[in-house]
Amino acid sequence: MSRPLDYENLNENVKKCQYAVRGELYLRASELQKEGKKIIFTNVGNPHALGQKPLTFPRQVVALCQAPFLLDDPNVELVFPADAIARAKHYLSLTSGGLGNVTHYLILFFEKIATYFKLPSGYIQQLLRNLVLMDMGGNISKELQLVSFHTVSKGYWGECGQRGGYFEMTNIPPKTAEEIYKVTCTSHSPNVPGQIFLGLMVNPPKPGDISYERFVRESKGILESLRRRAQIVTDGFNSCRNVICNFTEGAMYSFPQIRLPPKAIEAAKNAGKVPDVFYCLKLLEATGISTVPGSGFGQKEGVFHLRTTILPAEEDMPAIMASFKKFNDDFMEQYEDYGGYLRM
Template identity: 55%
Template sequence: MHHLGADAIERAWQILDQIPGRATGAYSHSQGIKGLRDTIAAGIEARDGFPADPNDIFLTDGASPAVHMMMQLLIRSEKDGILCPIPQYPLYSASIALHGGTLVPYYLDEATGWGLEVSELKKQLEDTKSKGITPRAVVVINPGNPTGQVLAEDNQRGIVEFCKQEGLILLADEVYQENVYVPEKKFHSFKKVARSMGYGEKDVSIVSFQSVSKGYYGECGKRGGYMEVTGFGPEIREQIYKVASVNLCSNISGQILASLVMSPPKVGDESYESYYAEKDGILSSLMRRAKTLEDAFNNLEGVTCNKAEGAMYLFPCIRLPEKAIKAAEAAKTAPDNFYCRRLLNATGIVFVPGSGFGQIPGTWHFRCTILPQEDKIPAVVSRLTEFHKSFMEEFRD
């Protein structure tokens, strides 16, 4: 049993005092408990160095419902397009399809470590308009899922500028903000980048998504998250609020967790030392796991893997022998799926085929998480290496 610091007990009372009737089983305001939104706004302010307004925060059951809410509001018909990275976390393609819109893909550049080129955004935008589709928003996942890159600040400035010029809403999936593994990269929120460029509320519309499912706490089943909605006029805000009200409110324990994620113990708090040691332990272990797996992939014949700068995944590229591609066709499945299924059956290791995320046609990938316990990783690597050798032998042209 952990010894509870006086600060932890104090904080529990503070939270209870903010909840209507001190009942965690009661409904709250549709946007979430006001006191918790105050805490989150203060956390955003501390992170970015720019003010945040608790009224801009909508607490949701994980980040996914927030994404659905924005898609529902943005998409009027299949004539509305949402620009999405490829590869992308399939929540976006699914949500766009569900709400009857059109996914406009822009490709990340694998050769530059999954770089996001503004020229590629422009090219896809022009192409979309020529098809009579109205682009409404750009989704950016930073750090990337499934690709694990962390955007550089100047790249982010280019993206903000592009959204400003084209009048597009920036949907910033920032749920992996705590997961950055390379010292040369830092997480910068898009709102912070926009504000540091001198853009205010009136200039650019940004929605940022955050979740309690990621980071070093990973409480995914608790379904806590929020979106911070900035740069929308009062009439539009009214509509967002209406949609939030349809769901009454998000679950209260998820709301509490979201506020805790954005207000960790501070220097001087009794729990600070043990909290920091645990956080640091988890993040440095994830960093080591990412590196071990990345090296293992790059040692496999025909496999290349970019560095995981952030998030919790690697997305290696695999060049499959022609014979394996033919065998996959015969089995009526995609070649990357064929490989992943064979791997699962032979070793019990689960990779997700790249075709689930989108990839440049004719290339094959898979997504691997860096989440197995650190002491299990060497065994995973040796089983994978052995399987890969025999697979390549079997299908050598």
């Protein structure tokens, strides 16, 4: 007897759904890791998993919010700076019941924006409509519809496990915004620690605060290292045969184009694989580098990419790129005829 949740009765769109970031490559990488092979997981933008250290100030604030009894300890100021203590007390005052209480969407973030601009909370939506496009002038700032996203999960904060973020809608009709809000609410309430991280991101320590110098030093150190790693990765890819890569900026990912020889494409077809999946699987098996095939994101017919993060430790990047280069050279040597593709 056929049952509602038997495979043949599932919605076809569910079956077609793909998430390459944790798809075939990731599953194979996990298998190899269990077998004892060293895997470098560059498929996911998860900074702390690859060694990036968390910023001290936000972790201090959230630690105090998670364990408010620490605030009653007479020695608390010997362990935590005064500005972190003050910020934790402030956030706790906004949430009756502490972090175990379900808190309405982004009230902490909205409160911080309102405080920063010295505006009552009723003006928040008007403020958000004007922030991004105010400098463009003319009809563009009034007509262009724009949705901007920001998160604590990436960049120099790297708090992937906290999952705090927001999006800003500019020049979106109020009724449309209401519908989007309604759909968003079906996810119920966001985690409160994530909201606190978000509030700290939009309102970090300021000059004169006890934690300011350390916060700036840590943030600057991470950002400068990310830029150096981006350069190492970009130069490394562009030194490889049949590989072209734009400089990585504004994100933590590189998307090199791999100009696969016809023989490699034919070999992939015979193996029942999409060509860039075939290449990435070979790369994984040979080097332990786990990437994401570009076909998982969509690309032009006959053009192939892979996606990798720039997040491994800076001191490890030269060896990782050398390993990639050796694999790629061997791969191209195996599948490329004389007169094949040349790097442009």
